Amino acid sequence: xxxxxxxxxxxxxxxxxxxxxxxxxxxxxxxxxxxxxxxxxxxxxxxxxxxxxxxxxxxxxxxxxxxxxxxxxxxxxxxxxxxxxxxxxxxxxxxxxxxxxxxxxxxxxxxxxxxxxxxxxxxxxxxxxxxxxxxxxxxxxxxxxxxxxxxxxxxxxxxxxxxxxxxxxxxxxxxxxxxxxxxxxxxxxxxxxxxxxxxxxxxxxxxxxxxxxxxxxxxxxxxxxxxxxxxxxxxxxxxxxxxxxxxxxxxxxxxxxxxxxxxxxxxxxxxxxxxxxxxxxxxxxxxxxxx
Amino acid sequence: xxxxxxxxxxxxxxxxxxxxxxxxxxxxxxxxxxxxxxxxxxxxxxxxxxxxxxxxxxxxxxxxxxxxxxxxxxxxxxxxxxxxxxxxxxxxxxxxxxxxxxxxxxxxxxxxxxxxxxxxxxxxxxxxxxxxxxxxxxxxxxxxxxxxxxxxxxxxxxxxxxxxxxxxxxxxxxxxxxxxxxxxxxxxxxxxxxxxxxxxxxxxxxxxxxxxxxxxxxxxxxxxxxxxxxxxxxxxxxxxxxxxxxxxxxxxxxxxxxxxxxxxxxxxxxxxxxxxxxxxxxxxxxxxxxxxxxxxxxxxxxxxxxxxxxxxxxxxxxxxxxxxxxxxxxxxxxxxxxxxxxxxxxxxxxxxxxxxxxxxxxxxxxxxxxxxxxxxxxxxxxxxxxxxxxxxxxxxxxxxxxxxxxxxxxxxxxxxxxxxxxxxxxxxxxxxxxxxxxxxxxxxxxxxxxxxxxxxxxxxxxxxxxxxxxxxxxxxxxxxxxxxxxxxxxxxxxxxxxxxxxxxxxxxxxxxxxxxxxxxxxxxxxxxxxxxxxxxxxxxxxxxxxxxxxxxxxxxxxxxxxxxxxxxxxxxxxxxxxx
Numbered sequence: 089x090x091x092x093x094x095x096x097x098x099x100x101x102x103x104x105x106x107x108x109x110x111x112x113x114x115x116x117x118x119x120x121x122x123x124x125x126x127x128x129x130x131x132x133x134x135x136x137x138x139x140x141x142x143x144x145x146x147x148x149x150x151x152x153x154x155x156x157x158x159x160x161x162x163x164x165x166x167x168x169x170x171x172x173x174x175x176x177x178x179x180x181x182x183x184x185x186x187x188x189x190x191x192x193x194x195x196x197x198x199x200x201x202x203x204x205x206x207x208x209x210x211x212x213x214x215x216x217x218x219x220x221x222x223x224x225x226x227x228x229x230x231x232x233x234x235x236x237x238x239x240x241x242x243x244x245x246x247x248x249x250x251x252x253x254x255x256x257x258x259x260x261x262x263x264x265x266x267x268x269x270x271x272x273x274x275x276x277x278x279x280x281x282x283x284x285x286x287x288x289x290x291x292x293x294x295x296x297x298x299x300x301x302x303x304x305x306x307x308x309x310x311x312x313x314x315x316x317x318x319x320x321x322x323x324x325x326x327x328x329x330x331x332x333x334x335x336x337x338x339x340x341x342x343x344x345x346x347x348x349x350x351x352x353x354x355x356x357x358x359x360x361x362x363x364x365x366x367x368x369x370x371x372x373x374x375x376x377x378x379x
Numbered sequence: 380x381x382x383x384x385x386x387x388x389x390x391x392x393x394x395x396x397x398x399x400x401x402x403x404x405x406x407x408x409x410x411x412x413x414x415x416x417x418x419x420x421x422x423x424x425x426x427x428x429x430x431x432x433x434x435x436x437x438x439x440x441x442x443x444x445x446x447x448x449x450x451x452x453x454x455x456x457x458x459x460x461x462x463x464x465x466x467x468x469x470x471x472x473x474x475x476x477x478x479x480x481x482x483x484x485x486x487x488x489x490x491x492x493x494x495x496x497x498x499x500x501x502x503x504x505x506x507x508x509x510x511x512x513x514x515x516x517x518x519x520x521x522x523x524x525x526x527x528x529x530x531x532x533x534x535x536x537x538x539x540x541x542x543x544x545x546x547x548x549x550x551x552x553x554x555x556x557x558x559x560x561x562x563x564x565x566x567x568x569x570x571x572x573x574x575x576x577x578x579x580x581x582x583x584x585x586x587x588x589x590x591x592x593x594x595x596x597x598x599x600x601x602x603x604x605x606x607x608x609x610x611x612x613x614x615x616x617x618x619x620x621x622x623x624x625x626x627x628x629x630x631x632x633x634x635x636x637x638x639x640x641x642x643x644x645x646x647x648x649x650x651x652x653x654x655x656x657x658x659x660x661x662x663x664x665x666x667x668x669x670x671x672x673x674x675x676x677x678x679x680x681x682x683x684x685x686x687x688x689x690x691x692x693x694x695x696x697x698x699x700x701x702x703x704x705x706x707x708x709x710x711x712x713x714x715x716x717x718x719x720x721x722x723x724x725x726x727x728x729x730x731x732x733x734x735x736x737x738x739x740x741x742x743x744x745x746x747x748x749x750x751x752x753x754x755x756x757x758x759x760x761x762x763x764x765x766x767x768x769x770x771x772x773x774x775x776x777x778x779x780x781x782x783x784x785x786x787x788x789x790x791x792x793x794x795x796x797x798x799x800x801x802x803x804x805x806x807x808x809x810x811x812x813x814x815x816x817x818x819x820x821x822x823x824x825x826x827x828x829x830x831x832x833x834x835x836x837x838x839x840x841x842x843x844x845x846x847x848x849x850x851x852x853x854x855x856x857x858x859x860x861x862x863x864x865x866x867x868x869x870x871x872x873x874x875x876x877x878x879x880x881x882x883x884x885x886x887x888x889x890x891x892x893x894x895x896x897x898x899x900x901x902x903x904x905x906x907x908x909x910x911x912x913x914x915x916x917x918x919x920x921x922x923x924x925x926x927x928x929x930x931x932x933x934x935x936x937x938x939x940x941x942x943x944x945x946x947x948x949x950x951x952x953x954x955x956x957x958x
Contacts, residue, residue, distance in 0.1 A: 280440055283433045283481035283494055284545075287418035290432065305421055313417065 091147035092243070094138045095202050097195060097209035097222065098131040098152050098167060100160040104214050105129075127163045130210030132278035134271040137240050138208050139171040139279065145243070149173045153198055155183055155191060161294045164318050168289045169281035175318050176202065177294050182323040185335030188216070192224030194333060197326035199229060206248065207268045211236065219270070226268035233268040234261055238275045294320040381446070383507040384438025387684070389722065390503055392912065393729040394430060399499070402733060403427070405740035406497045408747075416489050430500050436480050437504045444476040445511035452512060452637035453804050462625040464592035464639045473515050477508075478547030486526055491541035498736045499729065502677045506728075509681025513808040514637035516678050518590040523670040524550040524597050528616065530743075531654040531663055536616060540595050548594035552667055553617070553643065555587045561821060563599065563660055564609035570600035570650065579615055579652060581623075581645040589815075591641025592626050594619045597667065598650060599659050612659040615650035623648035634807030669765070671816045672773040673735060676728045679776035679812045682805055683724065683783045687717045689802045690787030693794075704790070713786045719922035720783065724776045726904035727897075731768035738762040764838060767829035770822035771897050777812035778819060784809040820890075827889040830869060835896040842903035847910050850917070854906055854924050858899060861931045865895045868938040879943050887946055891934040898927035 102123035104111070110122040135152070142148040152167040152175035154160050164175030176198060183194055199207055207226075212219035219235075226233035238253040241260065252259045253272045291306040293316065298307045310316045323333060331337060358364045372378040384390060403426045404410075412419040420426035448469030455467040466474070477483075485501045487493025501523070509516035525544045529537060544550070559565040568583030581600055585591065596617040603611035617624070623646055630640040654663060691714055694705035704710050741750065741758035750758065784806040788795035795802050813819045829835050839862060847855055869892060876884040885892075902924050909916035 280476070280480045281432075281436050282479065283436060283485075284418060285481065286432045286436070287420075287429055287494070290429065305425060309421075 090145045090243075092141055092145055092149075092206060093202075093204045094141060094148060094150045095199055095204040095207045096131070096135050096138045096150060096152050096167065096172065097207060097225070098135065098154045098163045099128040099210075099213045099215075100125050100154065100156050100163045101128045101213050101215040102126075125159065125162065127166055128210055128213045128215075130212060130214075130271060130273045131163075132210070133273060133275040134208045134210045134269075135167055135170065135172065136276050136278040137237070137269070137271055140276075141206075141240060141243070142171065151175055151202060151204070153195065153202065154178065155186075155194055155198075158294065158296045158320075161297060161318055161320075165289070165292050166281070168292050168318075169285050170279055171282065171285065174292075174315065177318060177320050178326070179294075179296075179320060180322040180324075182330065182333050185338060186333070187338035187340035188218050188220040188224060189339060190333055190335075190337035192221045192228060193337060194323075194326065194328065195221065196225045196228035197328045198321060199225060201326055205265045205267075207231075207266075209268070209270050211270045211272050222268060222270035229266070229268070231266050231268050232263045233270070234263050235270045236272045237269045238272050240269065289316065292316045292318050294318045296320060380439060381442035382435065382438040383441045383446075383510055384434045384503075386438075386442075387507075388915065389725055390434075390506065391431075392908070392915070393725065394427075394434065394499065394503065396499075396729065396733065398733045398737075399427065399497075402497050402499065402736050402740070405737060405744070406495065408744070412489060412495075419489065419495070430496060433482075433485075433494070433496070434500060434503055434507075437482060438507050440476050440480050440482070441507040441511040445473045445508060445515055448473055449512035449515070449637075449804065450801065452514065454636075456636045457629055457639040459626050459629055462627075464590075464626055464629065464641065466639070467637055470515060470518075470637050473512070474519070474547060474549070477519060481545075483522065483547050484525065484541065484545035485522075487529060487541050487544060491529070491537060492545040493541065498673075498739070499732050502673060502728065502732045505674055505677035506681045506684070509678040510685045511681075512637065513678055513682050513685075513805070513812075514635035516681060517635050517638040518549060518593070520674045520678065521550040521552060521590055521593065523674055524552055524595070524667065526670055527597065527663060527667045528653060530666060530739075531614075532616070536651055536653065540616060540618075543594060549590055551588055551590045551593035551596040552671065553585050553588050553591065553596045553598040554664060556584060557586045560587070561818065563664060564612070565607075566599050566601060566612055566660070568598070568600045568645065570598075570602045570613065570615055571604075572602075573647075576649070578649040581615065581617065581648040581650050583645055584627075585641075585643040585645070587630065588641045588643055589638055591643045592619065592624075592639065597653065597663075598645075599664055600650070602652075602656055602659075609660040610657055612661075612664075613656045614653040614659040614663040616653055617645075617648055617650040621649050632811075634804070634810055636807075668816060669735070669769050672769050672822075673728075673732060675812055675816045676731070676772040676776045679773075679780035679809070680721070680724055680728055682780040682809045682812065683717070683721050683776070686780075686784040686787040686802065686805045686809070687714070687721055689800070689805065690714060690717065690790045693787075693791050693800070693802075697792075710790055713790060715922055716926060717783045717786060719919045719926060720779050722908075722916060722919035723901040723905045723923045724772070724779055726908055727768070727772045727901050728776060730904050731765065731772045734761050734764040734768055738765050763834055767826065767834040767838070768900075770817070770825035771893070771900070773817070774813075774819050774822040774826065774893065775897055775901070777809075780809040780812045781806075823890045823893050826893045826896075827885065830889075830892045830896055831873065831885070835900060836865075839896075839899055839903065842900075842907065845903075845907060845910070847906060848913065850913065851906060851909060851920070854902070854909075854920060857924050857928060858902055858906070861895075861899050861902070861928060864931055864935040865892075865899060868892060868895060868935055871941075872938060875941075875943050883946050884943060887949070888938050888941065891938050895931050895934045898930050902927045 102120050103126045113119045138150045142150050150172040152164045152172050154163055155178040161177050178198055209222035223233055234250045236252045237250045239251040241249040241251055246265050247262050249262050253274050291309040293310050298310050403423050413421050452467045452469040458465050484493035485496045486498055489495050505516055505520045522544050525541055556566055570579045570581050573580050598615045598617050599612055600615055601611050602613040625644045627642040627644055694710050695703055697704050738758055738761035788802045788806050791802050872885055872888045905920045905923055909920040
């Protein structure tokens with residue numbers, strides 16, 4: 089098989105990498121309004137792996153599947169400017185409040201409809217950091233999954249060879265299609281948007297965006313060219329079991345949130361002398377841990 | 380994510396200049412291709428939106444890929460392996476990234492797979508790439524050669540070579556030889572027509588060729604047997620894939636080390652004639668040079684910007700005597716002057732680019748249909764301005780790339796002299812800018828006629844007609860005083876020259892005259908910006924007018940005190956004795 093149908097799972101996330109002082113609400117939840125919405129970084133690594141397959145096997149299509157509010161169409165558009173063929177935005181109030189179980193259920197329903205040969209996703213999103221969605225989609229589809237992928241090395245006779253980056257080294261595995269691959273942040277960075285694709289695809293939109301400004305040039309262009317139409321699917325379009333969707337389908341209940349500041353990364357031994365204690369205090373003051 | 384477009388509001392300001400409307404309409408032929416190509420803009424706003432987006436991508440590639448590679452490329456440099464160039468690892472990555480971003484063939488027509496963007500955006504891209512790595516800009520910027528082929532080549536040649544630019548093909552401008560540098564009329568590399576093979580064949584040696592092993596080369600060669608001057612030279616295009624050339628060596632340069640400067644040997648190398656025979660130097664190289672001079676202006680400005688930002692950062696971080704060194708007048712004056720020069724230089728560079736663009740587009744249109752008398756007059760008007768401004772911007776920006784880099788290294792103190800900081804690379808890279816594509820001295824030669832024939836003066840008068848807010852009336856008065864001094868200098872120099880019926884006095888003072896015109900013009904271009912956006916440009920204007928006044932006063936004093944005998948005084952060095 090030399091012509092693949094690839095679905096890339098992508099999420100629009102608040103940029104938690106450059107967090108200002110208003111990043112959290114007083115209630116301890118993420119203040120999404122204060123953080124710019126970005127393409128989840130590891131999903132970009134996943135997209136790059138998909139685009140490399142497309143480069144290698146002409147005729148391959150890359151479709152970006154995302155679930156989120158209307159504005160999440162932005163990540164699909166961005167992916168198209170980088171090389172994806174098109175996308176589907178799953179958007180419906182019925183999906184709202186989903187935990188990873190309900191999210192992966194909805195995504196797997198959409199994936200069934202798209203019927204790809206391979207689904208490639210980022211390892212995890214920087215807002216939830218669960219790394220569960222890609223794996224759960226594989227489980228729900230009953231497909232094999234390869235996690236922590238760093239590079240898709242080859243494709244031969246319906247089997248994909250994949251390099252995995254693990255804590256203790258590198259592992260090369262082979263897996264049959266159809267398959268779910270989740271990609272590590274150590275994989276190749278995604279290519280930039282392409283000037284020619286910008287000219288061609290910059291007006292790509294979902295129907296809701298078109299309806300918001302029907303007189304715009306963008307609306308006119310979208311009506312004229314099918315390739316500018318990003319699909320927008322509500323819950324009904326993927327024919328799910330409604331009890332497994334959204335808040336109802338989410339067994340996760342948040343009881344309490346602790347603000348954990350530090351992760352233990354390296355340890356330091358100090359002897360109990362005045363000098364060493366002083367130097368520790370100075371260091372902690374300098375890094376604003378104290379004071 | 381770092382981005383050299385979004386972090387630089389001065390570049391963004393240039394993209395929004397009022398003349399852009401005219402430029403876009405000309406470049407797009409009033410949007411004639413909007414239904415022919417799905418990549419063509421529908422209207423002015425649509426086009427501008429695309430330019431902004433593509434410039435943002437360029438800024439991202441420059442900041443995220445090219446800049447981080449600059450140090451390694453500088454250290455590793457290119458090599459010659461089996462008679463051909465192998466780029467440094469980072470150079471290859473840069474080329475791949477910039478090609479993946481679709482930034483090849485920015486200005487070329489759509490039918491040759493170009494973006495059909497205005498020259499302004501290409502110059503901007505060069506500025507940003509040069510800020511990241513001037514050595515890489517040196518070889519990437521050579522795609523402006525494609526524009527010369529687009530202007531003068533046959534439809535067949537264009538169809539063969541131009542689309543390759545979009546795919547990432549690199550170019551070379553293969554002109555100079557061991558005995559033909561500034562004096563290109565002395566070029567000896569021979570091209571002869573081989574009847575049996577039905578092609579021109581190149582034989583000979585070229586030296587100091589930037590990216591000499593590039594995919595496509597425009598070669599200046601002697602097609603007319605027995606001739607010895609410019610009239611025997613033609614331009615030919617050579618395809619690297621013929622592999623009838625060898626790279627004898629790569630020069631070991633002071634700077635722009637990532638860019639391979641080659642010595643080439645051509646042996647029966649097939650090449651195709653561009654345009655007409657014998658017009659190689661007289662017409663095509665001149666066009667090539669003018670485009671390249673704009674490119675060097677952009678490269679120099681990118682270097683200035685990079686140097687300034689390094690100097691500023693160091694001055695803010697480095698503490699001595701209990702405070703950051705930026706607090707000392709000796710340091711903040713250097714920074715402030717650099718900032719003002721960059722603003723003025725940028726205003727001049729993009730003003731020149733707009734003039735070049737309007738004239739070039741009218742010229743292209745004139746090949747498609749007959750121009751009206753009014754259109755023809757406009758083309759001539761902008762052609763003259765382009766000719767006058769091109770050497771001016773190259774002269775100032777390349778000299779400032781050097782002096783600003785020098786000052787910013789000075790701010791670093793001893794650390795700046797070490798290879799630990801980027802500023803030393805910027806100093807080394809800048810040093811070539813006022814030498815190649817015509818030395819500063821040759822830019823003065825190209826510009827001096829516009830002093831004496833009044834091109835600069837008439838443009839200064841056009842600027843004077845501009846409305847300025849009341850807050851800038853002081854600047855207007857100071858500009859008027861500088862103009863008076865300029866007129867006095869010109870009158871005196873021309874008077875003495877005429878009186879002695881000899882040549883040499885004007886040449887002797889040429890640089891002073893050209894620089895005086897330049898300072899006045901730049902003050903005006905910056906004043907025009909301050910009039911539109913006083914909050915961003917008034918401070919730079921106030922600094923620059925002081926710099927301009929001091930420079931004009933110095934030049935004025937020198938010229939007004941100068942007598943014919945000065946020539947003899949300065950010629951005593953011709954005796955050739957060291958002591």
